Amino acid sequence: MAQRAMLHVKKGDTVVVLAGKEKGRSGKIMSVNLKKSRVFVEKINMIKRHSRPSKTAPQGGIIEKEGPLHASNVNLLCPKCNKAVRARSRMLEDGKKVRVCAKCSEILDQ
Numbered sequence: 001m002a003q004r005a006m007l008h009v010k011k012g013d014t015v016v017v018l019a020g021k022e023k024g025r026s027g028k029i030m031s032v033n034l035k036k037s038r039v040f041v042e043k044i045n046m047i048k049r050h051s052r053p054s055k056t057a058p059q060g061g062i063i064e065k066e067g068p069l070h071a072s073n074v075n076l077l078c079p080k081c082n083k084a085v086r087a088r089s090r091m092l093e094d095g096k097k098v099r100v101c102a103k104c105s106e107i108l109d110q
């Protein structure tokens with residue numbers, strides 16, 4: 001059976017950050033942690049990890065990677081409204097369910 005647990009956003013969505021130090025920035029969701037309601041957004045909330053010296057990197061090093069954002073702090077970006085919007089679900093004629101912008105009805109699912 002397909003996994004039913006869903007957040008209001010999913011992998012591949014373009015979202016806007018609503019809170020925190022990256023507020024107002026947008027990016028594409030790279031991955032989602034459903035259990036923790038966290039999302040990882042491309043180039044947002046970059047964190048530096050210091051890695052210990054190892055055989056491959058004797059000096060150790062700094063790795064930059066995306067840090068998690070709570071899913072409630074992001075919302076879908078409507079390309080037409082050019083801002084964060086609420087999404088509504090709409091059934092297409094072929095029975096497919098898509099998310100549309102609550103304001104302008106633009107289809108937000110790719």
Ligand SMILES: [Zn+2]
Nearest residue numbers: 078081101104
């Ligand atoms: Zn819109």
